[in-house]
Amino acid sequence: MNTKSLLIDTATSLFQQKGYKNVGLNEILKACNVTKGALYHHFPNGKEELLITCLQGLNEAITTDIEAIFNRYPSAEDAILSMIDKLVHSFEQNGTIIGYTFSSIVSEMATMSEPVRTACNALYENLQHLYCKKLLTNGYSDESASAMALLLTASIEGAMMLCLTQKSAKPLKTVAALLPSILKVNN
Amino acid sequence: MNTKSLLIDTATSLFQQKGYKNVGLNEILKACNVTKGALYHHFPNGKEELLITCLQGLNEAITTDIEAIFNRYPSAEDAILSMIDKLVHSFEQNGTIIGYTFSSIVSEMATMSEPVRTACNALYENLQHLYCKKLLTNGYSDESASAMALLLTASIEGAMMLCLTQKSAKPLKTVAALLPSILKVNN
DNA sequence: GTCTATAATATGATAGAC
DNA sequence: GTCTATCATATTATAGAC
Numbered sequence: 001m002n003t004k005s006l007l008i009d010t011a012t013s014l015f016q017q018k019g020y021k022n023v024g025l026n027e028i029l030k031a032c033n034v035t036k037g038a039l040y041h042h043f044p045n046g047k048e049e050l051l052i053t054c055l056q057g058l059n060e061a062i063t064t065d066i067e068a069i070f071n072r073y074p075s076a077e078d079a080i081l082s083m084i085d086k087l088v089h090s091f092e093q094n095g096t097i098i099g100y101t102f103s104s105i106v107s108e109m110a111t112m113s114e115p116v117r118t119a120c121n122a123l124y125e126n127l128q129h130l131y132c133k134k135l136l137t138n139g140y141s142d143e144s145a146s147a148m149a150l151l152l153t154a155s156i157e158g159a160m161m162l163c164l165t166q167k168s169a170k171p172l173k174t175v176a177a178l179l180p181s182i183l184k185v186n187n
Numbered sequence: 188m189n190t191k192s193l194l195i196d197t198a199t200s201l202f203q204q205k206g207y208k209n210v211g212l213n214e215i216l217k218a219c220n221v222t223k224g225a226l227y228h229h230f231p232n233g234k235e236e237l238l239i240t241c242l243q244g245l246n247e248a249i250t251t252d253i254e255a256i257f258n259r260y261p262s263a264e265d266a267i268l269s270m271i272d273k274l275v276h277s278f279e280q281n282g283t284i285i286g287y288t289f290s291s292i293v294s295e296m297a298t299m300s301e302p303v304r305t306a307c308n309a310l311y312e313n314l315q316h317l318y319c320k321k322l323l324t325n326g327y328s329d330e331s332a333s334a335m336a337l338l339l340t341a342s343i344e345g346a347m348m349l350c351l352t353q354k355s356a357k358p359l360k361t362v363a364a365l366l367p368s369i370l371k372v373n374n
Numbered sequence: 375g376t377c378t379a380t381a382a383t384a385t386g387a388t389a390g391a392c
Numbered sequence: 393g394t395c396t397a398t399c400a401t402a403t404t405a406t407a408g409a410c
Contacts, residue, residue, distance in 0.1 A: 003393080019295045021208035025386060036387080038394050046386065096298060103348060104298075107291040108206045110351040111283060121352040150349065150361050151342060158345030161290060162337065164297040165308040174337050181372045186365070190375080212404065223405080225376050233404065377410075384403070392395075 004042045006032045012054040017096040019104035020051060020116075048113060055105070055119040059126055062100050066130050076138040077183050080131070080152065084176045087156070088169045095167070100127065101160040128153050135187075144186040151182075191229045193219045199241040204283040206291035207238060207303075235300060242292070242306040246313055249287050253317050263325040264370050267318070267339065271363045274343070275356045282354070287314065288347040315340050322374075331373040338369075 001009075010032040014023045025047055029036060043049040066083060073079035083100075090098045097104065102123065109116040131149035140148065155175050162171035188196075197219040201210045212234055216223060230236040253270060260266035270287075277285045284291060289310065296303040318336035327335065342362050349358035 018298055019208070021206075022295065022299055024384070026384085035395055037389095037396080040387070041393060103290060104294040106348050106352055107293075108209065108295050110348075111205055111291075112209055117352055117354075124349055124352055147361050147365055150346075150358055151365050154345030154349055154358060154362060155338060155342040156345065157348055158341030158343065159337075161293050161297075161344055162311060162341055165293055165304055165311055167304075171337055171341060174334050175341060178334055178338050178373070182369055185368045185372055211402070213402085222377055224378080224407095227405070228375060375410105377408100379407085379409100381406070382404090385401080386399105387401100388399075389397090390395100391397105392393105 003034055003038050007034055007039060007042065007050065008054055008057055011050050012058060013098070015051060015054055015105055016058075016098060016102055017104075019108050020047075021108060048116065051105070051109075052115055052119045055102070055116070055123060058102065059123050062123070063126060063130065066100070066127075070130070070134050074137075076134045076140075077180055079134055080179060080183075081176055084156065084172060084179075087160070088172050088176070091160075091163055091169045091172065097160060097164065101157055103157055103161055124153060138187065140187050148183070148186055152179075190221055190225050194221055194226060194229065194237065195241055195244055198237050199245060200285070202238060202241055202292055203245075203285060203289055204291075206295050207234075208295060235303065238292070238296075239302055239306045242289070242303070242310060245289065246310050249310070250313060250317065253287070253314075257317070257321050261324075263321045263327075264367055266321055267366060267370075268363055271343065271359060271366075274347070275359050275363070278347075278350055278356045278359065284347060284351065288344055290344055290348055311340060325374065327374050335370070335373055339366075 007028070011023070011028050014028055014031065025036070025039065028034075028050075029039060039050070040046065043053070069083050069086070070079045073082055087099055087101070102120065105116070106120045110120060111117075128146070128149040131152050132145045135145035135148055136142070156172070159171040159175040163169055194215070198210070198215050201215055201218065212223070212226065215221075215237075216226060226237070227233065230240070256270050256273070257266045260269055274286055274288070289307065292303070293307045297307060298304075315333070315336040318339050319332045322332035322335055323329070343359070346358040346362040350356055
């Protein structure tokens with residue numbers, strides 16, 4: 001893998017786990033054995049530019065991943081439950097946030113940097129768009145699909161935060177257990 | 188107000204708005220005209236001790252506040268909607284997180300400091316306990332009340348993050364609009 | 375209990391050789 | 393494109409006078 005991709009991959013993982021400010025450039029550089037000179041060659045605007053590139057990469061990766069899952073399950077309920085299940089497993093394996101959540105970055109940076117806020121917003125909008133599309137194929141109306149997509153995004157992200165504070169995947173599982181009846185309500 | 192309370196109030200507000208790492212000691216000190224010597228007299232263990240004290244104070248303030256709202260509305264639905272409404276208004280007025288959300292702190296610190304994680308966890312558990320109690324008086328079973336309390340906590344906290352990235356209170360309003368039917372599902 | 379001055383360190387960023 | 397050495401600054405924390 002080339003240096004730039006290596007930097008992005010390493011930084012993405014660290015940012016997701018520990019947030020933005022908690023990860024120093026030196027930590028990223030050491031983790032992937034790249035020097036400061038190389039980093040500033042690829043990202044002239046430094047750390048923040050690296051973060052935004054990470055968020056954009058994450059956006060593409062998440063889209064690919066979720067679309068693959070959604071294509072396997074015709075039913076929106078099955079599809080979403082399978083997606084959460086994947087989230088639960090990765091949390092239980094790694095003990096940290098990986099995958100479709102980036103709450104650490106959002107809540108830390110949304111009020112601090114406008115370009116980062118925009119990148120985070122694009123990510124959430126894409127996520128909601130994917131959910132929305134799936135719900136529409138399952139007979140939801142335009143407005144109830146979009147409202148439900150927002151609720152899904154919010155409750156999954158919120159549950160992830162509870163998982164972090166509880167050091168347990170239980171909150172995510174509880175939300176998953178409630179979803180079937182909630183999904184039926186608005187359809 | 189005495190110096191210690193002043194420090195706690197100022198720091199609580201700044202931490203909620205900008206997170207932990209984004210707020211330097213100097214910023215807190217300057218905002219309330221207190222010197223470093225005074226801070227370290229009251230909080231010998233420095234910034235992290237101050238944060239934990241803030242979280243504990245927040246816990247009490249939130250309990251008082253929510254209990255007051257809940258006492259005004261016998262119906263769980265009315266009570267929770269009124270609570271969210273208060274959140275919406277304070278977001279629209281201030282443009283930042285104030286009140287019952289502390290996602291910035293949680294997601295930033297849960298993986299970094301065990302004492303802070305514990306304090307955040309206590310906060311969420313208290314929140315869920317309050318919701319749970321209210322739902323129980325409205326005829327929910329033990330288990331469906333506790334599951335619903337978790338969903339409420341997660342979806343409100345998640346919606347707050349979407350409000351931050353969208354710079355709009357709409358996500359919180361959408362969640363509020365969906366709540367009535369969701370609350371009916373499990374009761 | 376509060377003040378100022380200072381320490382020790384870590385941060386992001388830059389310059390210039392190769 | 394990558395390296396090392398260095399800079400300027402901000403961070404938390406401490407010491408000691410009052």
